[in-house]
Amino acid sequence: xxxxxxxxxxxxxxxxxxxxxxxxxxxxxxxxxxxxxxxxxxxxxxxxxxxxxxxxxxxxxxxxxxxxxxxxxxxxxxxxxxxxxxxxxxxxxxxxxxxxxxxxxxxxxxxxxxxxxxxxxxxxxxxxxxxxxxxxxxxxxxxxxxxxxxxxxxxxxxxxxxxxxxxxxxxxxxxxxxxxxxxxxxxxxxxxxxxxxxxxxxxxxxxxxxxxxxxxxxxxxxxxxxxxxxxxxxxxxxxxxxxxxxxxxxxxxxxxxxxxxxxxxxxxxxxxxxxxxxxxxxxxxxxxxxxxxxxxxxxxxxxxxxxxxxxxxxxxxxxxxxxxxxxxxxxxxxxxxxxxxxxxxxxxxxxxxxxxxxxxxxxxxxxxxxxxxxxxxxxxxxxxxxxxxxxxxxxxxxxxxxxxxxxxxxxxxxxxxxxxxxxxxxxxxxxxxxxxxxxxxxxxxxxxxxxxxxxxxxxxxxxxxxxxxxxxxxxxxxxxxxxxxxxxxxxxxxxxxxxxxxxxxxxxxxxxxxxxxxxxxxxxxxxxxxxxxxxxxxxxxxxxxxxxxxxxxxxxxxxxxxxxxxxxxxxxxxxxxxxxxx
Numbered sequence: 001x002x003x004x005x006x007x008x009x010x011x012x013x014x015x016x017x018x019x020x021x022x023x024x025x026x027x028x029x030x031x032x033x034x035x036x037x038x039x040x041x042x043x044x045x046x047x048x049x050x051x052x053x054x055x056x057x058x059x060x061x062x063x064x065x066x067x068x069x070x071x072x073x074x075x076x077x078x079x080x081x082x083x084x085x086x087x088x089x090x091x092x093x094x095x096x097x098x099x100x101x102x103x104x105x106x107x108x109x110x111x112x113x114x115x116x117x118x119x120x121x122x123x124x125x126x127x128x129x130x131x132x133x134x135x136x137x138x139x140x141x142x143x144x145x146x147x148x149x150x151x152x153x154x155x156x157x158x159x160x161x162x163x164x165x166x167x168x169x170x171x172x173x174x175x176x177x178x179x180x181x182x183x184x185x186x187x188x189x190x191x192x193x194x195x196x197x198x199x200x201x202x203x204x205x206x207x208x209x210x211x212x213x214x215x216x217x218x219x220x221x222x223x224x225x226x227x228x229x230x231x232x233x234x235x236x237x238x239x240x241x242x243x244x245x246x247x248x249x250x251x252x253x254x255x256x257x258x259x260x261x262x263x264x265x266x267x268x269x270x271x272x273x274x275x276x277x278x279x280x281x282x283x284x285x286x287x288x289x290x291x292x293x294x295x296x297x298x299x300x301x302x303x304x305x306x307x308x309x310x311x312x313x314x315x316x317x318x319x320x321x322x323x324x325x326x327x328x329x330x331x332x333x334x335x336x337x338x339x340x341x342x343x344x345x346x347x348x349x350x351x352x353x354x355x356x357x358x359x360x361x362x363x364x365x366x367x368x369x370x371x372x373x374x375x376x377x378x379x380x381x382x383x384x385x386x387x388x389x390x391x392x393x394x395x396x397x398x399x400x401x402x403x404x405x406x407x408x409x410x411x412x413x414x415x416x417x418x419x420x421x422x423x424x425x426x427x428x429x430x431x432x433x434x435x436x437x438x439x440x441x442x443x444x445x446x447x448x449x450x451x452x453x454x455x456x457x458x459x460x461x462x463x464x465x466x467x468x469x470x471x472x473x474x475x476x477x478x479x480x481x482x483x484x485x486x487x488x489x490x491x492x493x494x495x496x497x498x499x500x501x502x503x504x505x506x507x508x509x510x511x512x513x514x515x516x517x518x519x520x521x522x523x524x525x526x527x528x529x530x531x532x533x534x535x536x537x538x539x540x541x542x543x544x545x546x547x548x549x550x551x552x553x554x555x556x557x558x559x560x561x562x563x564x565x566x567x568x569x570x571x572x573x574x575x576x577x578x579x580x581x582x
Contacts, residue, residue: 007450009465013105018466021454022510023474024150025090029173029198030111031102033247033254034263035455036196038448039173041424041439042456043153043181047504050432052076052186062188066209067222069187074220077178081156083217084169087136090149090512091476098145110258147474149512150174152455153181158502161517172217173203179215180205188428191251195272199243204236208272212279223279227405229291237407240280244410248272252423253448255412262416273411280407284378285371286364287333292404294322294332299397302390304357307341307349314349316341318360334364358386375402422446457507459568464581467508468572471527472534472579475511479535490532491560494525499563506566522551522562529553529560530574542574 009015020028021035029035043049052058057076061069099108137144151174159169170178176196183189183205193208205215214221216236225233246257250272253263262269282288293300303318321332321340330340353359366381379398386394422445424438440461442449453462482490498519502509511528514520520528523546533540533555543554547569551562571582 007463009463015466015469016101016105018451018454018463019470019474021451022457022467022470023147024173024455025093025474026148026150026173027098027102029150030246031106033198033249033256033259034447034451036173036177036198036247036249036254037251038452038455039150039152039177040180040191040194040196041426041435041448041452043177044184044426045432045436045439045452045456046153046181047432048153048157049178049181049185052182058186061186066187066189069189070183070207070213070220073179073182073186074215074218077175077182078218079167081168081170081175081178081218082165083171083175084159084165085148085171087146089477089516090147092140092144093147093474093476094143095145096143106258147476150177152457153178154502154509155513158513158517158519161519173198175217176203176205176215183207183215184428190428191426192268194250196247196249197245198247198249199239199245201243202239204239206272206276206279208275212275214279223282226279227282227288227291229293229295234295240409241403241407245412248412251426253421255416257412260417262412262418263421264418265420266414266418269414273409273414276409276411280409282405283372284367284375284401284405286367287335288405289364289367289401290331290333292401293318294325295404296397296400299393299400302358302393302397303360303363304354305337305360306353309349312351314351315353316344316349317354317357320344320348358390375405421448423448457503457509458505459508459566460506464570464572465579468527468574468579468581469577471511472531472574473577475515475528475531476535477512478515478528478532481515482532487533487536487555487558491529494520494529495562497525501566506568508566521566522564523566523568526551526553526560526562530555534574534576539576540574544570544572544574546570546572 007014007018009018017032017034020032021038024035024039055076058072061072137146148171151170156168156170156174156178159165160167180194180196183194184191189207189209195206195208197204197206207213207215211223214226214236219232219236221233221236226237227233244257248255248264248269250264250268252265252268255262255264255269293303300318300322304315305318305321306313306315318332321337321344324340324344325331328340328343330336330343332340362385363382366378366385370378370381375398379395382394382398383391422442424442424446426435426438430438439449439452443453443461454466457467459467485493499521500519501507501521501524502513502517502519509520509524511524511531514524514528526544530542530544530553533542540555545552545554546564548567549564551564553560553562573580573582
């Protein structure tokens, strides 16, 4: 197939955007939100997730209900992928370099308010622990920042070949895109219902099926789980409680907190916003009160529980009940509390009320009587039975209960200019081949489809200039390990590496992927070789001739040969950071 659409790569913004489709760093996706859903579509086009359908783990899944499907997908992902966010995998860049690269496209002061590595301080937690120290950046100059590239599903799978890994892996945006594709391919959930949400420090999905589901790294959260007060839900709540949502994207397009134009279908966005707000809001009852006390440990010490045992009352501190939850299948909620109490040691109970602690039973009775009443009414009733000396802590507790029960997400404003752009009409019953055909056939009309082919690395249908630029300029991972080797030694080392690409067909890996996973087709190895030559010799003149199975790199009067099974033909001239493609 040949390229069937024009892209003006003399336009710097176009060239940066399309080259970003290959590296997909967090900053690139923030500046070019058009890239977010093409990653999902590229994963859907990939054969990797379609192979999951053949796994017995998913036998009969198509006849099951929504939550069953979601939980099977979740467990599969937990077993086969880990969360990975380190500095070594994709290397480092600098603020100076990235600011220079993007200064014509985005206001840098605005960027600093929205990006953690450029000064954003939305989530106080990260800055209490010193974000640079937390991520291991404290040993570098303050100008140094990580690339943190988002992995395709192929790159996630290939972590199995990387030293120290036994499963696939990926960072949060990668896991979001993986989940979105899996929900569509395995769960057969329409893409119109799958929304990706990016915040300055995190990425997660919201699926508008039923009452909604959040995917968070490898985990999922139902509405009940959001309010269950566990440490897992506490971590999952952090981003939406503390950070602005910078991008929301689905199959129709995106909306960005900074940009005036939005391409997402406004009706889809309105449905998403309403469903998400409903998901993040609930009323107070006895079960949720216990969940809150589990969530906010400072308040559980206020209470003791009175239980009737063999005709007389005994008292036990609430924090003791919560301690026993950790080793029990039961919890402190009203439904299973009696069973949990039966497992507790007898000496945890007291015959007299514990001094200074409030009787939990009395507050639960108020909640039972006043269920669905306003928090203001409940607070008045709580204060009525509370000693004046503890009234202050009860008022403080009720304020925190309101925050626990109602999270108001800070979403991009709907006050945007919504424009409708052509997008592929992909349905859950479509085959992989039909989806590839739809995306490819629309690539001349739809930028989403066009960018998808670049993210997918379909090299026989795209212009090579963005690939070459990304490969040479943003793949530093091998430099440190190879810096003491002579050029010929690097060539010999590359020849000894496994001769297989992590991408099928006429698709190519980036040099960092080749080095991380110690494998690659001859074309891929040649680009890794060229990267290292230019790192040493900024004015290097390199000619790369790709003629189906034969690949030849010419540099400084020497010819270096590789073999390829990709069946591609191309000649590339590289002089420093200037490129010509023939």
